[in-house]
Amino acid sequence: xxxxIAWGDESVQRQGGIAPTYYVGxxxxxxxxxxVRRRLLAPIRKKIPKLHWRDMTRTEKRCxxxxxxxxxxxxxxxxxxxxxxxxxxxxRHKCLERLLPELEQQYGVTRLVLESREASQDERDLACVRxxxxxxxxxxxxxxxxxxxxxxxxxxxxxxxxxIGDAKRGGEGYSGLIASVHMLxxxxxxx
Numbered sequence: 407x408x409x410x411i412a413w414g415d416e417s418v419q420r421q422g423g424i425a426p427t428y429y430v431g432x433x434x435x436x437x438x439x440x441x442v443r444r445r446l447l448a449p450i451r452k453k454i455p456k457l458h459w460r461d462m463t464r465t466e467k468r469c470x471x472x473x474x475x476x477x478x479x480x481x482x483x484x485x486x487x488x489x490x491x492x493x494x495x496x497x498r499h500k501c502l503e504r505l506l507p508e509l510e511q512q513y514g515v516t517r518l519v520l521e522s523r524e525a526s527q528d529e530r531d532l533a534c535v536r537x538x539x540x541x542x543x544x545x546x547x548x549x550x551x552x553x554x555x556x557x558x559x560x561x562x563x564x565x566x567x568x569x570i571g572d573a574k575r576g577g578e579g580y581s582g583l584i585a586s587v588h589m590l591x592x593x594x595x596x597x
Contacts, residue, residue: 409516409517410434410436410513410514410515410516410517411434411435411436411515411516411517411518411519412432412433412434412435412482412509412513412515412517412518412519413432413433413434413435413518413519413557413559413560413562413563414430414431414432414518414519414520414521414560414563415430415431415432415520415521415554415560415563415564415567416428416429416430416431416498416501416520416521416567417429417431417564417567417568417570417571418489418494419571419574419575420489421575422571422574422575422576423575424571424574424575425487425488426487426488426489426490427485427486427487427488427489428485428486428487428489428494428497428498428501429483429484429485429486429501429567429570429571430483430484430498430501430502430505431481431482431483431484431563431566431567431570431587432481432482432483432505432509432518432563433479433480433481433482433559433562433563433566434479434480434482434509434513434515435477435479435559435562437477437479437559439557439558439559440558442477442558442559442561442562443558445473445476445477446470446473446474446558446561446562446565447558448473449466449469449470449473450462450466450469455555456554456555456561457470457558457561457564457565458554458561458564459564459565459567459568459569459571460568462568464578467565467568467569467572467578468578470565471565471569471580471583474562474565474566474583475582475583475586477562479562480513480588481562481563481566481583481586481587481588482505482508482509482513482587482588482590483563483566483567483570483587483588483589483590484501484502484504484505484590484591484592485501485589485590485591485592486498486500486501486592486594487591487592487593487594488594488595489594492594495527495530496594497592497594498531499530499531499534500592500594501592502531502534502535502538503534503538503543503592504590504592505590506518506535506538506543506544506547506549507538507543507544508588508590509547510544510545510546510547515547516546516547516548517547517548517549517550518547518548518549518550519549519550519551519552519557519559519560520549520550520551520552521551521552521553521554521560521564522551522552522553522554523551528551531549531551532549535547535549566583566587569583569584570584570587
């Protein structure tokens with residue numbers, strides 16, 4: 407039985423007159439890393455270690471989104487709001503609590519690779535995952551971490567989350583991509 411892998415990243419949107427929201431987004435991607443890297447970097451005219459939405463020009467963003475759409479991958483995003491008086495780790499873990507069972511039960515994902523942050527943050531995420539497993543939210547789903555520069559498949563959710571943020575702030579619409587995203591709302595108002 408082959409492994410079905412999702413690749414994930416986070417984004418915190420606090421600017422541009424929108425409700426502060428914490429996002430964890432994933433794509434389910436079985437494509438080879440070098441193919442994804444080649445396709446995503448093709449429109450970029452400079453040598454970079456990692457594709458990152460906030461560092462891209464408007465032209466690069468306009469090229470990136472159609473490339474991602476052409477990959478025809480499932481995208482799932484958990485959006486936690488409002489962030490008023492909520493610690494970011496709490497918002498992240500509520501997103502994981504909503505997202506991981508969805509990935510395992512609805513999509514059959516067996517492994518989630520998240521872009522690594524600091525070692526202590528990754529360990530807190532693993533403690534959250536162990537808690538979800540012990541409470542029966544997930545059964546077999548494994549969560550690992552990897553530096554963003556090391557695998558281009560981690561760049562895809564970064565791009566999707568960036569496009570969602572820009573669209574919410576009234577920028578480029580990216581409506582085709584955004585319409586294909588399975589959004590999972592996480593209400594933090596009673597946290």
